[in-house]
Amino acid sequence: MERSIGIGLLGAGTVGGALVSRLIGDADAIAAKTGLTFDVRKVGVRDLTRERPFPVTEGLLTDRLTDVIDDPTVELVVELMGGLEPAGDLVLAALDAGKPVVSANKELIAARGPELIAAAERTGVPFLFEAAVGGGIPIIRPLSETLAGEKIDRVLGIVNGTTNFILTRMSEHGTSYIDALSEATELGYAEPDPAADVSGADAAAKAAILASLAFGTWVGFDDVFCEGIEGITALDIAFAADFGYAVKLIAVCERTDAGVSVRVHPAMVPLDHPLASIRGTTNAIFIEGPAIESLLFAGPGAGGGPTATAVLGDMIDAARETLAGAQVAPRIRFSPGELIDFSEVHTEWYMRLLVDDKPGVLAKIATGFGDAGVSIKSVLQEGVDTEASLTIVTHSASERSQREALNSLRAITEVIEVGSVIRVLRGNT
């Protein structure tokens, strides 16, 4: 007993193309395993003339995107266009029309998640987005279902493959940031405009979604502190390795008694932490909670194949619920929660300074830290002629205090240069 589901697809780029090819090529296997066949009725695209990696039958493609939603034979809408608009209004229209939606659009969900989830709840249809974070890694569903009963403390993620590829090249081959970025672009890992990747914005959208599901408190894209990898040098990475750390762009979602904080920044990750060994474009997510202790999920974080698998899993699930004819409640309810202002978030800092090698300099620096209320965990001083290089790791202090200390250092005349400042990933809570 097979049931056929009419699919409307918005966007037919890398992931959309891979998805339609799979729906055709693997149709028998999918039907055998799930009892479902997916029949693509309409594909909304911007450019009708572009070559597609699947057979384009008469009337399949349209550039009037609302036709995809309005087509009465479309029972399930799959949004793979990306970007805020027109994707957002199309998804909303589909949900309002009582059609389940599967989306891979992290940017949209991080920006308009609560509104879209509320729309889905109103019409009682599934709105699923497993592919929005971690590509082929199952993470949305485990967070929102399997771990729904866990009081998650922290989620750490390497959720942008491009930057992890760049940092891996810099670490393993001493490649400069610029050269590693060029390599990533040549290999097709980085977009022609890599700004969203290297600035951390892509990771920040994913962090917002992970935090929202983990803590049941909605965190928007604008709530995420974000610092990119543009300032990281191969020298920083080499120094970090000497200190027993790898440098990674990490999404940190944390809940403490004071509230929730979410941030993306380069971090010194202890070499024995599972995230330190995640290489190349691989993504990984690490979840900590009092009962589950820690869980690691790792796999390909992007690419047509893996992402299409995640989308397909959601389509099967949405179809299954829809065919049951029930108005199934959303998986997670969001409650208001306290978001901690980033200036109040406590972090450990690692920094390198170049100073005049004169007596009393270290005392001045130590006073600067002390006055700001930041205590120093370790100092390594190495002479370089009449200058000295100081590598300082602080204890945990608020970002406000750390910045204050940093500013006081800059005011010391013997401090020639304040080099890299990188936050240190705190161990398990």
Added chain:
Amino acid sequence: MERSIGIGLLGAGTVGGALVSRLIGDADAIAAKTGLTFDVRKVGVRDLTRERPFPVTEGLLTDRLTDVIDDPTVELVVELMGGLEPAGDLVLAALDAGKPVVSANKELIAARGPELIAAAERTGVPFLFEAAVGGGIPIIRPLSETLAGEKIDRVLGIVNGTTNFILTRMSEHGTSYIDALSEATELGYAEPDPAADVSGADAAAKAAILASLAFGTWVGFDDVFCEGIEGITALDIAFAADFGYAVKLIAVCERTDAGVSVRVHPAMVPLDHPLASIRGTTNAIFIEGPAIESLLFAGPGAGGGPTATAVLGDMIDAARETLAGAQVAPRIRFSPGELIDFSEVHTEWYMRLLVDDKPGVLAKIATGFGDAGVSIKSVLQEGVDTEASLTIVTHSASERSQREALNSLRAITEVIEVGSVIRVLRGNT
């Protein structure tokens, strides 16, 4: 708007106790996140007099286990007794009565899965068992939902924490098998009777479940080839390390054109494979497919806390579907599939021989392999006085041929001893 769900619990040992404590202690957090409260109405136990880690109100406990199912206020049955009977008939009775069931009972599911799933389908209620494999690691749901559209080729797992702890101790401290096992028992990782762990039977039940969900073909416990770790020595592990391998008890679920094969045995795992670095009682599951490439899931594979989280996730999901009032179809349908007889499964073997150090011995040995149709990949010969130690790694050949070669070696008079024989984990498909 909160909905209360009446729970009947079968078994209140480590996991059951942890679960009830959580349902009480975390009730507010669970309600906020899911809109559900769970009200434990009946707890079926064998011994009414035993101390429990939760408040026992009048009438809560019963040793008439069918009362738990029959109680009209029980809407959802949670089975945490373990073992085949009476658990099996109780679960079946609950499903037949139209009550959703959440179970952590790997043994039962590996033995009677199809029958229980069919019963759930008949009455249209969820039958969920996330906690049956990998403790707190979300794996059942990702396999049966997120990856439902992937043609999975292979699932590899370290799914028994006790044996992984023992092998880790032997590897890192050179501890003998017997001493490492005693340690595991003292620390409470091994059962008083550790037979099911060290023989691989516990892992085999989990392998059967993983394979069934991954391939959509039901594999029963009796279909799994199983070899334990009792014969592994610290010397084997030290030798393996010299060759670039870790020795791990691995569940291997494979699908090739010839069919499905499922087995549990000690394996030489290349040190750069993610499973090689899984230490102590941690479990890990590695999934390979053409689109998703490879995914790794790792975390605590046992213990009250992690397992209770997995059970709770299933309870939330079952409640959600049940409250929707729909008869939701089972997640995966099983189709008949070819199971390959273990003698036809192709593996690589590693073995150590002690031989008389005489001319012509290696030729005889090589002939024995050749006649059996097994080709040799590498030989390392080291002299020990008048004897020589030979370490041989073969290319892939059928188990039948490998055994034939092994028997021919045993017939060679210069072969003093055939030491350990350990299968080598093949790289990515």
